[in-house]
Amino acid sequence: MNESKPLKVVISGPVGAGKTTFVQSLSEIPVVNTDETASEDIGKATTTVALDFGMLTLDGIPIHLFGTPGQDRFDFMWEILCEGALGLMLLVAGDRPQDFPHARRILEFITSRIAVPFLLGVTRQDLPRVWEPEDVAEYFDLAPEQVIGINATSSTSSLLATVRLLELVEAYDPFYAENLQGHYDFGGTVIKSVKKT
Amino acid sequence: MSVGKQEALQNALKSLRIAIPEVRGALVASTDGxxxxxxxxxxxxxxxxxxxxxxxxxxxxxxSDTLNGGTLTETSVSGTEGQIFLYAAGNKGVLVVVTPANVNIGLVHLEARDAARSIANIL
Structure with a gap:
């Protein structure tokens, strides 16, 4: 558990999905963010133009979190940030089904260029009227275990999602698993300690 | 954006290109791209x-924040075939100036910093 190679996780998704919030909820260091004033109406005052960067330690393994911008005009950043990533967390706001097609396009853009295992996170689960992860899985034609409900403002919820993503990474490909083996105790102490809180 | 503003920005870019004929292109963007x-x-x-x-x-x-460089005023990208200078135009805009590789950088900065200031005022 010492001198471990950091794992790179990328957080992507449409504008307003909660990417920056997710990184902020998880990071143990002050998040490096590149928020700028939004000049178009996107339902919030600022938007990410380059990346968010945060760090998290799970079972002694450093995890580097890279959040992407959401707008299509920044698609070059999706590609740059996903290089060398072990896992992709794609977020979509559960109360904005109109964003689902865009989320699907982002997913296709990234996975067609870089074969990276991903977890779809349906955010804003704290709201009363919100899509359930099961229904979103059906919409995206994904297995139910590849979709999870998240409240990105909660660090417990965000941490559970990250652990689930790392489990998917391990199951995805022997190559990835090899990179991870011995580094990370999947499904073990971390999940238990998270669930206790 | 109002027509007057748009025109004023175009004029600022035009005078920049007249001042430095080697400039290959110039653009003003909002800080959100x-x-x-x-x-x-x-x-x-x-x-x-x-x-x-x-x-x-x-x-x-x-x-700049991380390395205590203060408020960012400009940044640049240099290649074998060209250079790209990016100037902060106030806190709302960014001025992009594309030049050949062997351009007189001092002259570019002199003119472009002026242009960035007037663009900041327009915005």
């Missing part, structure tokens, strides 16, 4: 250039 005025000579996509300018400037700001 939308093109506001352009004078590009090639077939570059202004939407893409604007987004990249915002990304570079945004990242430059954080680098």
């Amino acid at each position: 939308l093109p506001m005025a352009q004078n590009l000579s090639g077939n570059e996509d202004p939407n893409r250039v604007a987004a990249m300018a915002a990304t570079a400037l945004g990242l430059g700001k954080r680098i």
Whole structure:
């Protein structure tokens, strides 16, 4: 558990999905963010133009979190940030089904260029009227275990999602698993300690 | 954006290109990456250039913050065939200036910093 190679996780998704919030909820260091004033109406005052960067330690393994911008005009950043990533967390706001097609396009853009295992996170689960992860899985034609409900403002919820993503990474490909083996105790102490809180 | 503003930005870009004829292109983008005025000579996509300018400037700001460089005023990208200078135009805009590799950098800065100031005033 010492001198471990950091794992790179990328957080992507449409504008307003909660990417920056997710990184902020998880990071143990002050998040490096590149928020700028939004000049178009996107339902919030600022938007990410380059990346968010945060760090998290799970079972002694450093995890580097890279959040992407959401707008299509920044698609070059999706590609740059996903290089060398072990896992992709794609977020979509559960109360904005109109964003689902865009989320699907982002997913296709990234996975067609870089074969990276991903977890779809349906955010804003704290709201009363919100899509359930099961229904979103059906919409995206994904297995139910590849979709999870998240409240990105909660660090417990965000941490559970990250652990689930790392489990998917391990199951995805022997190559990835090899990179991870011995580094990370999947499904073990971390999940238990998270669930206790 | 109002027509008057748009025209004023175009004029600022035009006078910059007149002042430095070697300039290959110039563009003004909002800090969130939308093109506001352009004078590009090639077939570059202004939407893409604007987004990249915002990304570079945004990242430059954080680098400057982290290394105690103060408020970012400009950043640049140099290649064997050309150079790209990015100037903060107030806190709302970014000015992109594309030049050949062997340009007189001092002259470019002199004119472009002036242009960035007037663009900041327009915005």
